[in-house]
Amino acid sequence: METAPSLRERNRQLTRDAVLDAAERLLARDDAGDFSMRALAVEAGVGFATPFNHFGSKNAIMRALSARVIDAMSDEFKAAAPRGDAIQRVLAMARIAVAQLLSQPKVYRSVVGSLSVADSGGSAVQEHSRALWAEALGAFDGIAPATRSAAGASLAEQLAVMFRGCISFWVAGEVADAELQRKVKGAISAVLLGFSRPAHRSTLQDNIKAAGKSR
Structure with missing residues (x-):
């Protein structure tokens, strides 16, 4: 029987999804298909360090x-x-x-x-x-x-x-x-x-x- 994810884990996944959703929007809007990590944090509505904390790097976000x-x-x-x-x-x-x-x-x-x-x-x-x-x-x-x-x-x-x-x-x-x-x-x-x-x-x-x- 699978154990339901904890509230902390659900919130963590919601934050990761918000960052990835924001990355997709920025890639779609930018003429060069790129984004800065600062713009990503603003678009996702999270602190500047949050994308780094969850993914570690911009490359890791693209792989996600x-x-x-x-x-x-x-x-x-x-x-x-x-x-x-x-x-x-x-x-x-x-x-x-x-x-x-x-x-x-x-x-x-x-x-x-x-x-x-x-x-x-x-x-x-x-x-x-x-x-x-x-x-x-x-x-x-x-x-x-x-x-x-x-x-x-x-x-x-x-x-x-x-x-x-x-x-x-x-x-x-x-x-x-x-x-x-x-x-x-x-x-x-x-x-x-x-x-x-x-x-x-x-x-x-x-x-x-x-x-x-x-x-």
Whole structure:
């Protein structure tokens, strides 16, 4: 049986959420997609030291925003409960993930771009992303039996790496908002192709071809 969080812990979470909400608003408003810690405290309605006390650094705040958007992708996936096997669920997760990023493109470009900055406090972004794709893969139904062992060992990780690669080009402005769904779908399909059952291969190949076309 889970123990309900204490009042202190609830208040702590409310403060953290207020700081993250304020950070998103500032990123959305600023032409450069940036904010100062002083402006963040004012926007959140907290003391100047509060964001530091709760997160430690600006980089840590950006990583917390990354974790929050990944959690939102997972929540949306659970709510949608897409039907189908692992291949179809992964493609559904890709659609959901891109739609979440495009819901606030300016904010999430800044958030993803910040992840390239090293942080002495460490980061769990890679593992968090890997878990997202593992959720979509489920029990690996739809994966070719001969490749299931390899899929179990590495497929979620490879999907996380491929997705991050795609959105890094989007962050750099080399992939337009309107192209992102197509590019991610093609890239994810390229990873899945080597693991899929024959019934999916034609669709995956079509996705890959479509991603390479100029529009």
